[in-house]
Amino acid sequence: MHYTDSHAHIYSEQFKPDRDDALRRAFDAGVTTIVMPNIDHTSVDVMLETEANYPERCFAMMGLHPCSVKQDFQRELYLVEDWLNKRPFAAVGECGLDLYWDKTTLPQQQEALRVQIGLAKKHRLPLVLHTRDAFQQTADLIEEAQDGTLRGVFHCFSGTKEEAERAIKLGFKLGIGGVATFKNGGAAQFLPGLSLEHLLLETDCPYLAPAPHRGKRNEPSYLPLIGLRVATLLGKTEAEVAEATIRNAQALFKL
Template identity: 55%
Template sequence: MIETHAHIYSDDYADDRDNMLQRAWNAGVEQIWMPNCDRTTIPGMLELAVRFPGKCLPMIGLHPTYVKDDFEDELDIMEEWLGRYPFMAVGEIGMDLFWDVTFREQQEKAFLYQCKLARKHHLWIDIHSRNAFWETVKLIEEFADPALKGIFHCFTGNLEEAKKAIELGFKLGIGGVATFKNGGLDKVLPFVELEHIVLETDSPYLAPVPYRGKRNEVSYIDLVAQRVADLMQISKAEVIAATSGTSKKLLLPTI
């Protein structure tokens, strides 16, 4: 399995990070993709990338909830790092209008700028769009580069939104919400082709049932894979093979 989105550098794992990672390897996780948040998360993320080469792969980007008045300074740091290290993607970037819309304009500017950085460096993007799916889509359409690809991380939208993301050339990052009784993905996944899905946990957040409300960890991706299999009425092995193959295609250089 490939875990396409996990904050394994988080302080939530300060006491048992190595054990948590060992449980992930034991569960059959081949790679863990690490999204960045801001300048403060880079050192811990890169430390893991150095310790586990080829297994813990880092992205670089400014998370929308970290966008404040100083966002341009943060973007300068992200751009500088892009010139120094072979990151796999630009992320996690996007829009978040759930808690606070104070910096909406800055979020939009940061997203579009980071899309430019992604294309300049021939990388895909990892999108966070909480309560802002259509606002994010509008920005992607405004950017108007069909070569811009990536993942709508933590996709929890309806079928119309799923089809729109796929139409734009993006994959759907499916995590623990798929296991929630009222998560809504039971009305989406049966009607989406498996080739458009990748697996994630978003650890340490959004733990799947039966761990909902507790700290999430990468090994629980096995529960996500099983839930996707149940909803799509196929085997877990098929889900793992297909999603891993789709994920690996994102690692190929973009034009």
């Protein structure tokens, strides 16, 4: 079986000592394609270097993470736009809203997301959305901007059945990661009954390692554990989940 990891920070500093080994483990585990979200200007060089070292395997996005929306966020957005004008990317992201770490920057985060929604439309690229403690506010902005051309994924989705249905109605996929394997991760509440056509698999490595690796550094080779959990909850085979989620990722990101 083959898998696509639709959201992995494999370029992260945490992989500096053994990035090549981690990627080799991923490929050996059947994870043949990895899509990498950008954070801000500090992550661009190493992300693009990783892409260059693994062509047709690792694909870069371009965007500004909501936790990097600081006083200089407009300068960061100019850099995002400049990069999008320079060369192809798989998506605009990761972008969105995060009210877990800092609620005081919500207006700036909303402005940054609106700008990146506009860039996604302009470049006809999908949006990869980060929505920590902010699903409703993020979905409201997407709904406001949805003209039939916006598409993308609510990454690391762990919301309610109603939120899942709203995201799908907005034309977006759900990114299912390691949280789905946690005992109280919520996946058992929203996943059953959903069609595979709406789902992507992701690790969000080095964060949120699936059980039984919870609390350790996550890596793309653990993606089949997430696929197995999704298959169990949906009453499907692992192969059905792997094939459908690869197909969904290829269509969304134009891989």
